[in-house]
Amino acid sequence: xxxxxxxxxxxxxxxxxxxxxxxxxxxxxxxxxxxxxxxxxxxxxxxxxxxxxxxxxxxxxxxxxxxxxxxxxxxxxxxxxxxxxxxxxxxxxxxxxxxxxxxxxxxxxxxxxxxxxxxxxxxxxxxxxxxxxxxxxxxxxxxxxxxxxxxxxxxxxxxxxxxxxxxxxxxxxxxxxxxxxxxxxxxxxxxxxxxxxxxxxxxxxxxxxxxxxxxxxxxxxxx
Amino acid sequence: xxxxxxxxxxxxxxxxxxxxxxxxxxxxxxxxxxxxxxxxxxxxxxxxxxxxxxxxxxxxxxxxxxxxxxxxxxxxxxxxxxxxxxxxxxxxxxxxxxxxxxxxxxxxxxxxxxxxxxxxxxxxxxxxxxxxxxxxxxxxxxxxxxxxxxxxxxxxxxxxxxxxxxxxxxxxxxxxxxxxxxxxxxxxxxxxxxxxxxxxxxxxxxxxxxxxxxxxxxxxxxx
DNA sequence: AGGCCGCTGTCATGTTCCTGTCATGTTGGC
DNA sequence: GCCAACATGACAGGAACATGACAGCGGCCT
Numbered sequence: 153x154x155x156x157x158x159x160x161x162x163x164x165x166x167x168x169x170x171x172x173x174x175x176x177x178x179x180x181x182x183x184x185x186x187x188x189x190x191x192x193x194x195x196x197x198x199x200x201x202x203x204x205x206x207x208x209x210x211x212x213x214x215x216x217x218x219x220x221x222x223x224x225x226x227x228x229x230x231x232x233x234x235x236x237x238x239x240x241x242x243x244x245x246x247x248x249x250x251x252x253x254x255x256x257x258x259x260x261x262x263x264x265x266x267x268x269x270x271x272x273x274x275x276x277x278x279x280x281x282x283x284x285x286x287x288x289x290x291x292x293x294x295x296x297x298x299x300x301x302x303x304x305x306x307x308x309x310x311x312x313x314x315x316x317x318x319x320x321x322x323x324x325x326x327x328x329x330x331x332x333x334x335x336x337x338x339x340x341x342x343x344x345x346x347x348x349x350x351x352x353x354x355x356x357x358x359x360x361x362x363x364x365x366x367x368x369x370x371x372x373x374x375x
Numbered sequence: 376x377x378x379x380x381x382x383x384x385x386x387x388x389x390x391x392x393x394x395x396x397x398x399x400x401x402x403x404x405x406x407x408x409x410x411x412x413x414x415x416x417x418x419x420x421x422x423x424x425x426x427x428x429x430x431x432x433x434x435x436x437x438x439x440x441x442x443x444x445x446x447x448x449x450x451x452x453x454x455x456x457x458x459x460x461x462x463x464x465x466x467x468x469x470x471x472x473x474x475x476x477x478x479x480x481x482x483x484x485x486x487x488x489x490x491x492x493x494x495x496x497x498x499x500x501x502x503x504x505x506x507x508x509x510x511x512x513x514x515x516x517x518x519x520x521x522x523x524x525x526x527x528x529x530x531x532x533x534x535x536x537x538x539x540x541x542x543x544x545x546x547x548x549x550x551x552x553x554x555x556x557x558x559x560x561x562x563x564x565x566x567x568x569x570x571x572x573x574x575x576x577x578x579x580x581x582x583x584x585x586x587x588x589x590x591x592x593x594x595x596x597x598x
Numbered sequence: 599a600g601g602c603c604g605c606t607g608t609c610a611t612g613t614t615c616c617t618g619t620c621a622t623g624t625t626g627g628c
Numbered sequence: 629g630c631c632a633a634c635a636t637g638a639c640a641g642g643a644a645c646a647t648g649a650c651a652g653c654g655g656c657c658t
Contacts, residue, residue: 211473211487305605318482322514324398326391330481336387341608342645349646350606362515365615365644366529370515528616564619568634573617576636588626588633602657613646624635 155197156265157181159189159215160204160231169202172258173265186210190218193226200265201228205243216248229264283316284360284373295355302354307332311347315361315371324368344369376400377422377492382412382438383454384430392425395481396488409433413441416449423492424451425484428466439469450491454479506539507583507596518578525577530555534570538584538594547591567592 156178158169163184170180181196183189187210189201201219205212212230219226230248252261281288287296293309295302304312310332315323325344329335333343348369352359362370379401381392386407393403404419406412410433412426424442428435435453442449453466456477466474473487504511510519516532518525527535533555538546551567552558571592575582583595 208472307606314482324395326394327481330391334478336385336391339607343607345645346607346647349648353647362526363645364516367516372515530617562618565634566618569618569636572635572637586634600658603655605653605655607650607652609648609650611647611649613644615644616642618641619639621638622636624633626631626633628630628632 154199155179155181157183157189157192157196157198157201159183159186159201159207159212161185161207162204165204168258169261172262173202176262176266178265186212186214189215193218198226201226202261202265203228203230203248205230205232213243216243229261231261281313281316283319284371286312286316286355286359286371288313288316297355297359300354300356304351304354307347308351308354311344312351315369319371319373322364322368322370328368378402378404378420379488379492380404380406380412380415380419380421380424382406382409382424382430382435383427384408385427388427391481392484395485396425399485399489401488401492409435409437412438416441416445421449423488424449425454425488426451426471427454427456429456436466436469439466439471443470452484452487452491454484504536504539506542507594509535509539509578509582509594511536511539520578520582523577523579527574527577530570531574531577534567535574538592542594542596545587545591545593551591 156173158166158173158180159182160166160169161184166182166184170182173180181192181198183192186207189203192198193215201215203212203215216228216230219228228248229252230243231252232243252264279289279291281290285297288309289295290313293304293306295304295309295312311328314328314332326338328344329338333339348361348363352361360372360374362372364370376399379396381389381396381403382405383389383392384407389405389407393405396403404415404421406415409430412424415421416438424438426435426438439451439453442451448470450472451470452473452475453471454475454477455466472491475484475487502513504513508520511532512518513536516527516529518527518532518535534551537551537555548567549561552561556562556566571584571586575584585593585595587593
């Protein structure tokens with residue numbers, strides 16, 4: 153059916169997955185480290201990757217990046233022991249088609265492999281960010297919320313994208329200053345508030361951006 | 376959660392990282408030079424190190440070596456302004472578990488810290504506090520009880536969290552004044568009662584917070 | 599060059615929200 | 629019933645945030 157690469161540092165997990173996938177009719181390639189995986193990517197034609205994020209040495213994200221760097225990007229299903237939303241979102245943002253939490257159900261994983269193999273996946277993954285009813289067109293820097301659609305400036309875009317990626321979590325003001333403004337100190341002004349204000353006025357007051365007095369801002373799926 | 380040591384010669388970066396890590400629940404130790412770091416390594420029990428490679432005087436690699444020389448080696452995440460592959464590989468060779476390029480995303484760094492520290496602890500426990508039918512979203516300062524959901528102010532949150540953590544026990548008024556208000560004396564007013572009142576009115580009169588006349592308040596599982 | 603325009607940080611001002619205090623009402627124990 | 633302890637509603641000072649205006653800057657066109 154297809155060639156699947158399994159990347160995991162644990163020998164047991166590797167063989168378990170290899171056998172299961174083989175019994176489903178897939179050819180299987182395995183790698184125990186991120187660098188081995190990246191290397192093997194060059195030589196073999198792989199249709200799908202099952203990737204453990206947490207590995208000693210170079211992490212799984214490096215593999216994700218390597219995959220993205222290639223022209224014909226291969227779908228990646230990420231296995232993650234880390235459950236927090238941030239990591240999941242980050243993995244998805246970096247091009248993973250799916251994130252499965254460890255411990256995982258084998259049948260479920262196989263189903264996900266089946267779904268993503270062959271089916272030419274929608275390229276929507278890296279073009280759009282969909283969170284909390286907001287759709288952000290990454291290439292065009294354009295956001296749509298309900299009936300409102302607006303084009304964002306670089307700063308606004310960067311801020312909104314950050315909040316969306318960290319959906320469900322609170323972003324402290326210093327965090328935003330560091331990641332969006334690339335400042336390691338508080339400029340003593342209210343840039344963040346102003347930029348949030350600009351977002352709210354462009355997309356409507358009812359976008360799910362919550363203010364947490366004394367802490368920062370957060371974007372939430374539920375109202 | 377864990378003790379993290381931050382080693383960087385730039386004051387600003389140090390404090391930024393210290394605050395961010397602290398807000399994630401870690402204890403933080405900082406060092407401005409490699410030698411200070413190595414020294415502090417002897418006296419403190421550190422679970423993870425965030426290390427800047429480029430520092431005046433003894434470089435970061437010296438710290439890496441010192442860590443490796445110890446029996447129980449501590450995971451090290453290297454911050455590097457140098458982008459070339461050689462340095463990255465050398466750092467990894469010398470035992471770093473991860474290398475992050477400067478300028479770095481705070482979010483990403485925090486995720487990596489979590490990942491490398493997380494192995495020891497059960498995850499997701501710190502996101503919610505579930506006691507007596509009340510669910511408290513710690514990051515968001517939002518409480519849900521039955522069908523009622525309300526966002527809490529800093530004081531209310533702090534008070535409720537304290538009661539929930541000490542569930543089943545009576546919290547004397549002075550204890551609350553000390554731990555929630557950080558007062559070592561009785562202000563002679565009824566702050567506590569007022570704040571309890573605000574909690575009750577936000578979450579409904581039937582939340583399991585009991586008044587113990589002459590003593591204080593307690594939160595109980597059974598109604 | 600000169601002028602226009604959009605982006606962005608800053609500031610002054612308005613607004614909201616938090617929080618301790620007090621006055622008053624209510625409750626519970628004796 | 630009395631008193632102490634607690635509950636409740638209102639209020640004011642202040643902090644944190646929201647908002648509108650403005651100016652510097654750089655790109656772009658003429």
